[in-house]
Amino acid sequence: MAKGPYSDKVMDHFMNPRNMGEISDANGVGEVGNPACGDVMKIFLKINDDQVCEDVKFKTFGCGAAIASSSMATELMIGKKVEELLALTNQAIVDALDGLPPAKIHCSVMAEEAIEEALKNYFKSKGQDPAIVDEMKAKIKKEN
Amino acid sequence: MIYLDNVAGTKPDARVVEKMLSFYTEHYGNPSAHFYPIGREAFEAMEAARGEVASFINAKAEEIVFTSCGTESNNLAVKGFLKNPKNSGKHVIISEIEHFSVDSTVTKLINDGYQITKLKVDDSGLVNPDDLKNAIRKDTALVSIQHTNPEIGTIQYTDRLGAVCREAGVAFHVDAIAAAGFSELDVKSLNCDMLSIASQNFYGPRGAAALYIREGVKVSGLMDGGHQERGYRSGSENVPAIVGMGEAARIAKAEMGIWVPELVRLQKQLWDGLGGMFDFLHFTGNKDRRRPGHVSFWIEYIEGESLLMWLSLKGFACASGSACSSNILAEDEEDLAASYVLTAVGVPSDICAGSLGMSMSKYNTQDDIDNVLKVMPETVQRLCEMSPMYNRK
Structure with missing residues (x-):
């Protein structure tokens, strides 16, 4: 079959999305985007007492690139510590997908933002100030 | 694969492809070269195709200009008409659901001092002929409203819109690219002055399209050169595709x-x-x-x-x-x-x-x-x- 605009990895994650669904007892949930822009991405996190991401699921309304970005993001997240989750950039998601068309890069950015929102929600549920996520994120960016 | 994207172009009819082939292998002459057989044959085949296309939309052969694609036909209709010194007026009316090739063309005219009215459509995509009547001004030069919308399939009351334009003495162009081969097209009953059709949308090849220009309507060509297509469209003609378009028009009319x-x-x-x-x-x-x-x-x-x-x-x-x-x-x-x-x-x-x-x-x-x-x-x-x-x- 002639190759379409997406890499084989993107097509694989589109056809067989990993970790699709919801976590009923999630302790961090983040939703970004809106249908008017064509994408909504929702991420459910289960972070254990050692601050390790034990489980993650997603639900996405969006194009092939949005679905594949969410799916790939969840694969990169499982087993990672909170700081590692925050260090996960959209570029890492794009690279893991063997690239996205330039006009679809924003889908990977949404995935990064969804993780951020879910972690804010996680800290909030622990009674901590969600702003800690922005601080940690800024620190990581500075170090890189 | 089951093909359900025929607004993007149809599969050419086998008879069309068959008819085109010898214009690549044998009759490959330039139709402007009248003094040797393969040039003359190309010319005659092209004129026969012109007759078929004309008959398909109830026009005269001399009212048909061949172009390379639907977008070119629409550009020639809008810009070529406004460019002609015989036509005056700085106001153009279209609908808000025109194809890009009309919408972008007309929108860019704002830079040349034109005023544009984009008529609203109802929730089924129809333009109300009364709205058109009310939108026409003394300085309206041209109205361009498509026959069939490729995205939502809606067919306008083109004949009534045309009648409004006729009564007001304003030129009316119809983009009928998504209509040809699917709806009967009769340029007389549609009351239009120009009409665009493209071969690939009615089982003909890509690379050939036409603009009907009613006798007496003044349009200037957009490309300068060898004065092909009576000056409306300079440039060597795509003879095989034009021959294919003629055959597609003949088949569509009959079938x-x-x-x-x-x-x-x-x-x-x-x-x-x-x-x-x-x-x-x-x-x-x-x-x-x-x-x-x-x-x-x-x-x-x-x-x-x-x-x-x-x-x-x-x-x-x-x-x-x-x-x-x-x-x-x-x-x-x-x-x-x-x-x-x-x-x-x-x-x-x-x-x-x-x-x-x-x-x-x-x-x-x-x-x-x-x-x-x-x-x-x-x-x-x-x-x-x-x-x-x-x-x-």
Whole structure:
């Protein structure tokens, strides 16, 4: 079959999305985007007492690139510590997908933002100030 | 693969391809070279094709100008007409659901001091002829309103819109590219001064299209050169494609009466089948005044491109009016603009991100429609389960 605009990895994650669904007892949930822009991405996190991401699921309304970005993001997240989750950039998601068309890069950015929102929600549920996520994120960016 | 994207171009009829071949292998002369046989043959074949195209839309052969594609025909109609010194007026009227080749062309005229009115359409995509009447001003130079919308399938009251223009003495161009081969086109009863058609949309080859210019209407060519097409379109003619277009026009005129009723029958099945499947599927366009074989819709909770991709993986080629896939090779996400056609017919952008179009041709069969209706429920269900908006309430 002639190759379409997406890499084989993107097509694989589109056809067989990993970790699709919801976590009923999630302790961090983040939703970004809106249908008017064509994408909504929702991420459910289960972070254990050692601050390790034990489980993650997603639900996405969006194009092939949005679905594949969410799916790939969840694969990169499982087993990672909170700081590692925050260090996960959209570029890492794009690279893991063997690239996205330039006009679809924003889908990977949404995935990064969804993780951020879910972690804010996680800290909030622990009674901590969600702003800690922005601080940690800024620190990581500075170090890189 | 089951091909359901015939608004994007039809499969050429085998008789068309057969007729074209010798113009690559034997009669390859330049039709401007009248003094040796292969040039003369090319010329005569081209003129015969002109006759067929003219007869297809009830025009005279000398009223047909061959171009390279529908976009060129539309550009020639709008810019060529306004450029001609015999035509005056700095106001142009179109509808808000014109094809890009009319919409962008007309929008750019603002830079040249033109004023543009884009007529609103109702929620089924129809322009009200009274609105046109009210919009025409003393300085209106041209009205350009398409016959059939390729995205939502709606067919305008073109004859009535034409009558309004005639009465007001304003020139009327009709983009009939999505109509040719699917609706009867008679330039006289449509009351038009110019009409665009493209060969690839009625079982002819790509690379040939035409603009009808009513006798007496003044249009200037856009390309300078060797004065081909009586100066309307300089440049060597694509003889094989033009010959193919002539044959496609001949076949369409003779056989439309056979294939159109069958398309209407299959269309009704697809429409009723999809309509009964989900209460969150919404059709677009006008149910009664629509292109035969054309069904378009959007589904709550589901983005257009992902549905298009799944259908493609299952062997169906459909069209998307999606926000996301309209220009996937664009360098910039800003170019992924939502469909202005959907916005114009009032599709709510807060719950809809992209529509899907299925447009049949004479080659589609009962089995094709049965198969689409078979795969749709599982495909839609799968995407619904993935959507954070499904079952939210």
